[in-house]
Amino acid sequence: MTDETTHALAFTPEDLPEKGSFLKPHRIVLMLVFAALVVAVAVFMRWDWLPRYLPRLGSGILVSLAMLFGTAILGFLLAVPLGLAQVTGPWFLKAPARVFCTIIRGTPLLLQLWLLYYGLGSLFPQFPWIRHSFLWPYLREAWPYGVAALTISFAAYEGEVMRGAFAGVPAGELEAARAYGMRRWTMFRRIWLPRAIHRALPTLNGETVLQLKSTPLVATITVVDVYAVISKVRQETYLTYEPLLLLALIYMCLTGILVVAFRYFENRIPTRGA
Amino acid sequence: MAADSFINWSLLSLSAPGWGGVLLQGFLHSIEIAIGGYALGLVLGVGGAFGKLYGGPILRDLLECYTTIVRAVPELVLILLLYYAGTDLLNQLLGAAGFGPVDISGLMAGIFVIGVVQGAYSTEVLRGAIKAVPAGQIEAARAYGMSPVKVLRRITLPAMLPYAIPGLANLWLIATKDTALLAVVGFSELTLVTRQAAGATKAYFLFFCAAGTLYLALTLVSNVFIGIIERHARRGFAEQR
Numbered sequence: 292m293t294d295e296t297t298h299a300l301a302f303t304p305e306d307l308p309e310k311g312s313f314l315k316p317h318r319i320v321l322m323l324v325f326a327a328l329v330v331a332v333a334v335f336m337r338w339d340w341l342p343r344y345l346p347r348l349g350s351g352i353l354v355s356l357a358m359l360f361g362t363a364i365l366g367f368l369l370a371v372p373l374g375l376a377q378v379t380g381p382w383f384l385k386a387p388a389r390v391f392c393t394i395i396r397g398t399p400l401l402l403q404l405w406l407l408y409y410g411l412g413s414l415f416p417q418f419p420w421i422r423h424s425f426l427w428p429y430l431r432e433a434w435p436y437g438v439a440a441l442t443i444s445f446a447a448y449e450g451e452v453m454r455g456a457f458a459g460v461p462a463g464e465l466e467a468a469r470a471y472g473m474r475r476w477t478m479f480r481r482i483w484l485p486r487a488i489h490r491a492l493p494t495l496n497g498e499t500v501l502q503l504k505s506t507p508l509v510a511t512i513t514v515v516d517v518y519a520v521i522s523k524v525r526q527e528t529y530l531t532y533e534p535l536l537l538l539a540l541i542y543m544c545l546t547g548i549l550v551v552a553f554r555y556f557e558n559r560i561p562t563r564g565a
Numbered sequence: 566m567a568a569d570s571f572i573n574w575s576l577l578s579l580s581a582p583g584w585g586g587v588l589l590q591g592f593l594h595s596i597e598i599a600i601g602g603y604a605l606g607l608v609l610g611v612g613g614a615f616g617k618l619y620g621g622p623i624l625r626d627l628l629e630c631y632t633t634i635v636r637a638v639p640e641l642v643l644i645l646l647l648y649y650a651g652t653d654l655l656n657q658l659l660g661a662a663g664f665g666p667v668d669i670s671g672l673m674a675g676i677f678v679i680g681v682v683q684g685a686y687s688t689e690v691l692r693g694a695i696k697a698v699p700a701g702q703i704e705a706a707r708a709y710g711m712s713p714v715k716v717l718r719r720i721t722l723p724a725m726l727p728y729a730i731p732g733l734a735n736l737w738l739i740a741t742k743d744t745a746l747l748a749v750v751g752f753s754e755l756t757l758v759t760r761q762a763a764g765a766t767k768a769y770f771l772f773f774c775a776a777g778t779l780y781l782a783l784t785l786v787s788n789v790f791i792g793i794i795e796r797h798a799r800r801g802f803a804e805q806r
Contacts, residue, residue: 296735299689302637317622397738397784398777399745402756406773409760413769504639511749518641531653535646539638546637 297497301504302546304496304554332536340528341537344520351517352541358506358516362438363499366445371484373446374453388450395447401508404440408512412436437509445502452498456491457483489560496553500546517541576768577775584762584772591758592779594672595744598754601676603740606683607733613688614695615717628688635685641746647678648750671752679743686736694729695721727798734791741783755779 298305376388395403415421415430429435460483468478488495507518517538524534577585617628635643652669659667698721706720748757759776763769 295690295693296732299686299693299732299736300636300739302633306633306636315622318626321623321626393785394777394781397781399742399756399780401745401748402759402773402777402780405756405760406770406777409763410769410773413767500637507639507641518639531649532646535642535649538642539634539646542639542642543634543637 297494297501301497301500302550303493303500304550304557305493307550307554336533336536337528337530338533340524340530340533344524347520347523348517348541351515351520352545354514355503355506355516355518356545358434358437358441358509358514359499359503362441362445362506363502365438365442366502367449367495369442369446370449370453373450374455374457374487377450377454378457392447392450395444396451400440400444400505401511403444404437404508404512407440408433408436433513434509437512437514441502441505441509444505445498448498448501449495452491452494453487456487459490460486489562492557492560496550496557499553500549503542503545503549573766573768573771576762576766576771584766587758587762588755588772588775588779591753591755592776592783594752595741595754595756596783597672598675598679598744598747598752599737599741601672602679602683602744603737605676605680606687606736606740609680609684610687610691613684614691617688617692618695632685632688635682636689640682640743641749643682644678644746644750647681648674651677671747674750675744675747675752675754678747679740682743683736683740686739687733690732690736691725691729694725694732697728698724727802730791730795730798734787734795737791738784738787741787742780745780 297303373388373392376384377392380388412430421427421430464482464486465478468482473481506516510516510519510522513519521534521538525531528534576583577588613628613631616624617632620628652674655669656667702720702724703716706716711719744754745756747754748760751757753761755776759772763772766772
């Protein structure tokens with residue numbers, strides 16, 4: 292996936308408004324209209340269920356965030372070897388890495404998730420040695436399958452991003468490192484990887500927002516994230532719109548916080564000519 | 566356990582005891598929704614992109630809100646919201662106009678939902694592509710006295726296509742995969758049908774892998790066509806290395 296497509300799919304730091312130019316007369320009018328809308332929603336819709344569910348909503352948000360950061364970090368650790376194998380690996384590493392990325396990127400995440408949870412989950416109990424292993428208490432729960440599916444998906448998309456980033460590091464820099472007498476591992480650790488991550492950073496930020504947008508899928512395999520809490524509210528209160536509007540608001544806030552944090556970190560990395 | 570009982574291929578047969586026909590029917594539904602949603606998204610996207618670039622300040626801000634919300638909220642949440650709100654709104658409008666409530670077909674609702682989501686994405690893709698067209702070309706067209714519509718038809722749209730096609734191709738692939746999310750609202754597209762088949766026969770691996778193969782085949786076939794279209798659109802461009 293190209294950089295521009297990630298930007299088109301996810302709200303990224305480039306979309307944050309510039310300071311100073313934000314407040315214009317028509318914006319103030321629009322904001323007043325919007326505020327009136329919010330007040331109308333708050334007054335005319337039913338929100339009396341909210342206090343009862345607040346603690347559960349909080350823990351749901353924490354589960355969603357844990358899913359996001361856990362899978363993004365694990366997925367990125369997998370993505371680096373995947374990208375590297377596709378750029379310099381011998382054919383017996385290159386081919387499987389490419390096939391892996393193609394298959395994962397070519398099928399819906401929901402299907403992969405259900406394949407792991409229902410497929411593997413129904414297969415595991417048939418093997419006694421798995422049932423007696425120390426992993427069994429975890430394998431009976433839903434979240435490991437959610438983590439696995441989200442990690443694999445993130446790794447495949449990021450593997451493709453890292454492939455481009457590794458290939459895009461100028462050959463002269465690597466030659467210079469070699470001329471300094473660096474060994475291959477030193478060169479990778481000091482030059483190649485940091486430069487590749489630097490190049491891929493804007494895309495990685497966008498992909499992390501996309502990963503946040505994928506996390507509610509784990510609610511379909513009974514992981515109780517914020518989406519699942521809202522579904523529970525909808526079942527118990529027979530309300531349709533209020534919980535969903537709140538959910539959309541929660542995700543917008545999460546995305547906003549994530550994007551502001553990314554911009555802060557991006558600004559701390561010196562970039563030539565920027 | 567013998568190998569032939571481990572994988573029971575007859576479950577995939579097209580006629581009644583097998584689920585192959587049902588699976589293909591679901592696949593067809595998925596493709597229909599993907600095509601419809603993608604087309605609706607393109608229409609919204611062209612409008613949105615031009616509104617964002619050439620519209621007035623209020624229109625621009627409203628479109629910015631639209632694309633920001635869609636790009637910040639998970640598709641799953643949007644699909645639920647649009648699905649209920651869209652059908653509700655239509656029925657209320659019909660009620661106000663004096664007609665009874667209608668049962669909106671899942672296909673139409675699915676296309677509407679995917680289209681609105683895709684519309685925001687393609688707005689962004691097309692906006693970037695239009696901005697990549699050299700301003701001199703559009704100015705030259707205006708200097709020739711072409712009307713705005715004619716500039717759009719003769720210059721802007723054809724000239725932006727090479728820049729837009731990679732992004733639009735990705736959006737098509739995303740549209741095909743986003744149709745799977747409609748399983749959550751109970752529309753019988755490929756993923757939901759697969760889950761029903763797997764649940765009924767307990768052959769989870771077989772059915773999920775079969776569905777995965779169908780999705781993958783759709784992606785790979787699409788990729789072939791995308792390659793052809795891309796080469797056609799980029800003819801005359803200097804080869805980039």
